[in-house]
Amino acid sequence: MLCKIAEHAINTPDKVALVEAGHRVTYAQLIAHVESAAGLLMCLRIKQGDRILLMAQKELEFIYLYLACHLMGVVCVVVDSSAPQERLNYIARVVNPVMVFDNRESSDKESDPCRQIDEKRGLAYGCPAVSLSEINRFDESIHPESVPSSIAPTDIADVMFTTGTTGAPKGVCLSHANIAGSASNTIAFIGTNADDIEALALPLSHSFGLGRMRCVLMVGATLVLVNNFANLKSFFSVLEQEHVTGFGMVPAVWQYIKRLSGTRIARFAKQLNYIEIGSAALPVEDKRLLMELFPDTRLCMHYGLTEASRALFTEFHADAANLDSVGRPASSLVDVCVLNDDGRPVADGTDGEICVRGNMVTKSYFLEEDNRDAFFGDWFRTGDWGHRDSNGNIYLTGRKKELINVGGEKVSPAAIEQAICSLGVADCACIAVPDPNGVLGEVPKAFLVAGNERLSFDSLKDGLSRLLPPHEIPVLWEWVDSIPRTASGKIQRLKLK
C-alpha cells in the first residue's frame, strides 16, 4: 500500500491526498509527513515488530502515524479512543504495547518531542503514552537506510479488536498482504479511481472506515475527512463544496439520512460515482429507494468481517434481480463456500456455514485460544448461516455466532450480561430485537431475574453507562422468573422474545 502512495507522490506530487477542515495535504506532503512520523518512531526507539496502541482519531496525524508504522514494520493496534477504559486496558494487557499514542495534549510544549513521554498517563496500559500531536512538532525525516528492508507481506501490519462471542474482544491479526488485498479487491469492484474525491465520515477505528481510507490513498484519489454523519447539513455542504464523488455508510446512517433529510441527498446523485454500504443488513425496499434516487451511481454493498474484510460484494443496479443476496466473491482472489458442521461442502440451496478464503483473510487471531474452531482448513468460518444459489449468489438465513448487530457495531450478549450481573441482578440474558425506532436494525433486549432487590431499569442503565459503550446498553428490558438454560447451563436465547 505504501509503495502505491509513494508512487503517487512521485507521479502526481501536487495532487491533493487529504483534506481536513479546509487544510489540504498533497501526496508529496503526505509522504514527507509519513517519513517524519517514522522519524519520531525511531526517536522513541520503537522498532520493527513492536506493537503500539493507536487511538483512532479522524485527524491527519493519525493517518501519518498509521502509515509510518507500516513503513517501519511496527504493528498498529488501532482502537476506538471512546471505548470504555476497561476494554482498552484489556486490549493493552493482551497485546503488551511498547507505547500508546492518544489525543491528549502533552503537558510541556517547549521540550523535545522525543521527551514527551508521559509515564503516568500510560500507566493504565502498562507502557508510556505519547500525544499524537507530537507528530506535528517533529520534523526530522527518517533516513532511507533506517527503513527496515526485511518487512514481508505476511508480517502483521494491524491488530484490530472485534467482538468475541464470549464477551472478551478478539484481536484479529492482519498482514500487509491482507490489508492491501482487501483494498485492491474493493477498488476493483467499486471502480474508485484517481479522479475520485471521497468524503470519509465513518470512524477510523473500524475496519470499514480504515479500509475506505486505504482504498482512496492506494488509488491516488482525494480523501476529505468529516467528523461523522451527525450534522447532515455540514455533510451535505462538504459534498457540495468539495465536489465529492463517493462515500461509505452503514445502513443505520442511511436510516438517519432518510429520517432527518428525506430524499434531499438525491440532489448529489449526478456527482456521486459510488456509495459503499456495509456492516449490517439493509432492507430490500431501501435498496430499491437508493436505486431510484441514484440511478447512475454504483451502489456497492459488501459482506465481510474484520477477519475477512469485503469478502463478498453486490451492486444494486447490476444485481437488481438478487437484491436479497449478500453477493458474490469480491474478486477472483476470493473464494466462498457453504460447509456443514463437519467442514464438508453442502449442495447449492442447502443451508450451512458461510466460509471464505482469499488474499484478505486473516491467518490467525492474536491469542491462540481464539483460533480454536475459527477455521476449516484454510476456510475462515464467518459464523453466519446461509446458502448459495446456482449462480453463485450467497444468501444469509441466520447467524451461528450469538452477536447483536447494532447499526453495524457487533455486540456480544455475553458482555452485556456480565455487566448487568455485576450490578446486582441475579441472572440475565440478552437477545437481539428489531430497533423500535427503525434506525439501528437490531438493539439489545435484556431479560432479568431479580436479586436481593429489584433495581429500577433507570438505575441499571445508569450503572451500565459506566461499564459499556452507549450502543451496548439494552433498549428494552423485562423482568422474568428465570432464564431458560440447557442442561449444561447455556442460555436458550431462542426461547426469549
Add this chain to the structure above:
Amino acid sequence: MEKLVKEIIARVLNVDLEVITDTLSSGDIPQWDSVGNLAVISTIEQELNIEFPLEVLFDLTSVQSIIDEVIKLIHD
C-alpha cells in the same frame, strides 16, 4: 428552558454540562454522532412533550438551534 435543554443533551450524551455550549454542534464531539443525535431529539421530545416538525430536523444542528426551536414550539 435553555438550561433544561442543555441538561438533557448533556445527560443523553453522557458528558459534563459545561461541554454543552450554545455553539456546540452535532458531530463536534464523538458522543454527538448520528445515534447520539437521534437520542437527543427523541429525549427532548419525550421529556418536554413536544414534537419537532420533520422539516426542521435537518436544521437542528447546534445547541442554540435546538433551544430556539424548543422555545418556539412551546410558545406556539
